[in-house]
Structures are given as C-alpha cells and as structure tokens.
Amino acid sequence: MLIRSILVLAVLVLAACSDDGAPPAQADTGAAVSVPADLPLGTGFDFYVLAMSWSPAYCEIEGAGANQQQCDEDRDLRFVIHGLWPQFEKGYPEFCATGEPDRVPSSLGRDYTDIVPSMGLIGHQWRKHGSCSGLSQKDYFRVLRAASDRVRVPAEFSMSNLPAQMDAMEAEAAFVGANPGMAGDGIAISCTRGMLREVRICLTPSLDFRACGDVDRGGCRATNLEVPEPD
Numbered sequence: 001m002l003i004r005s006i007l008v009l010a011v012l013v014l015a016a017c018s019d020d021g022a023p024p025a026q027a028d029t030g031a032a033v034s035v036p037a038d039l040p041l042g043t044g045f046d047f048y049v050l051a052m053s054w055s056p057a058y059c060e061i062e063g064a065g066a067n068q069q070q071c072d073e074d075r076d077l078r079f080v081i082h083g084l085w086p087q088f089e090k091g092y093p094e095f096c097a098t099g100e101p102d103r104v105p106s107s108l109g110r111d112y113t114d115i116v117p118s119m120g121l122i123g124h125q126w127r128k129h130g131s132c133s134g135l136s137q138k139d140y141f142r143v144l145r146a147a148s149d150r151v152r153v154p155a156e157f158s159m160s161n162l163p164a165q166m167d168a169m170e171a172e173a174a175f176v177g178a179n180p181g182m183a184g185d186g187i188a189i190s191c192t193r194g195m196l197r198e199v200r201i202c203l204t205p206s207l208d209f210r211a212c213g214d215v216d217r218g219g220c221r222a223t224n225l226e227v228p229e230p231d
Contacts, residue, residue, distance in 0.1 A: 033149035035150060035206065035207045036142075036146055039142075039143060039146055039207065040135055040142060042135050042140075042143065043133075044086070044093070044096075045087060045092075045093060045133070045134075045205075046088050046089050047086075047087050047202055047203060047210055047212060048085060048086060048202070048204075049084070049085040049201070049202055049203075050081070050083075050084055050085075050148070050201045050202075051081070051082035051083045051084075051198055051199075052198065052200075053081075053082040053197065054079060054196055054197060054227065054228075055071070055075075055077035055078060055117070055230070056078070056227075056228035056230050057195040057196060057227070057228050058070070058197060060195065060228050061192050061195060061197065067118050067120060067121065069118035069120070076230040077117060078153075078157065078159075078230055079153055079157065079199070080115065080116065081116050082121070082198060083128075083129050083144075084125070084129065084130070084133075084143065084144040087202075087215070090214060094128050094129065094132060095131060095132075096131040097131070098131045102126075104119070104122050104137060104141075106119060108138060109122040109123070109141075112145065115144075115145065115148045116144075126140065126141075130144075143207070146207055147203055147207055152179050153175075153178070154174035154175055154177065156174045159229075159230075162229060163227055164226070165225060166196060166224075166227050167223045167225065168221050171225075172184055172219075175187055175199060179209065181208065181209045183209065184216070185211040185212070185216045186202045186216065187199065187200065187201050187202070187216065187219075188212075188215050188216050188219025188220070190219070190220055194222070194224075194225060194226055195228060196220075196225040196226070200219070202215055202216075
C-alpha cells in the first residue's frame, strides 16, 4: 500500500511539472479540428490565405517597432495567426466598404487573443482583409478561428524538435506532411533577413486546402533559414 501511494504521488508530481501545452496565442501541434457544419461562407473573392507568423522572427526583425503585446518577454509565442486574407486568383482586395464599424469591439476581439496576439492586430486585420470577406465582423472571426483550427502545426516546430535552421522547402514539406489534403502548390513560406518569418496556406471559402499558383510562386525558396527560438 505504501509503494502504491508513493507511485501515485510521483505521477501527480510529474503531471504538475509537465508542459500544459502551448501558451496563449499559440498555434497548437495537436490534431487539426474539422470545419464546423455551420461555417459562414464568405463572398466576393476566390480563396483565403491563412497567414501564420513565426513570432520570434517577427519580434527580432521588427525590433523596437514590434508589437509589444506580442513580443513581451513573458509570452514566449511561437506560431500566431497574422491574418485570414481574401484573395483573387490574381491579386487581392483590401479595405473594402462595409456596413460594419471599422473598430472591432473588445467584447468580440478578446475572444480571439489566444490566436491573434493583440487587439491592434485584430482591428487591422478586420479593416484591411476581413472587410473584403463579405462577412460580418462576428462571422469573419468565427471563420478565422476555424481556419486556425483547420491547420496542424508539424512536430518540427515544437520546442523539443525546433531546428536552429531550416530550408524553406523543408518547412513546406513538414506542413504538407502534417496536413492531409494539403499540397506543395497550396503553401508558401515568407522569409526576411535570412529568417523563416511566416507560413501562408491557401484555403477555399469552405476551408478546404487548395492550390494557389501566384501565392506559391511568390514564396521564399531560401536554404538554411534561421528559426529563432522563443525568448
């Protein structure tokens, strides 16, 4: 009985010390979530680009000009959602006129700060991109959440596996391998100053993976990109 009690106590201690998962505003490396059956469908564009920013690279590149809410040393963020961007096959709309207010109320926006790291970014994404989705603010952010849930971040980007450097094409292949239905011509890597900065994934209005030639061709093809660690 004493041995059993010691073993139970040890299990409880280990559980308390373990990593509870990704911190706020993290894209998780767990299984992707299926698309809700009642997903609102946007109109007036051809497809979405889900832009997932590698937060340590953004913070290092932008320096003093970076969003301090995102780059606070206590946050230790990895992938965050930069935005969900309506696209045409050639080009994209932006800053569209709507009957919705420009400002995203905090009562709505705060529900999404676990994946988009600041109210400032939430508001900017609505004004520049969400306004062109044909959706209300409420529905646009519902779709943004569903798009974030749709994508599984590959294990290569977990802290235990994170490489110091990665080729852009290796990063693409890792996402393709972790997400059934995604193909190499439906994803692009963005790089700046030799760092892997962003992953851009193309989705239909119903959030199926799809090809996007212009986006794919505009992606980074660099080798040995730095992948900075969270602080």
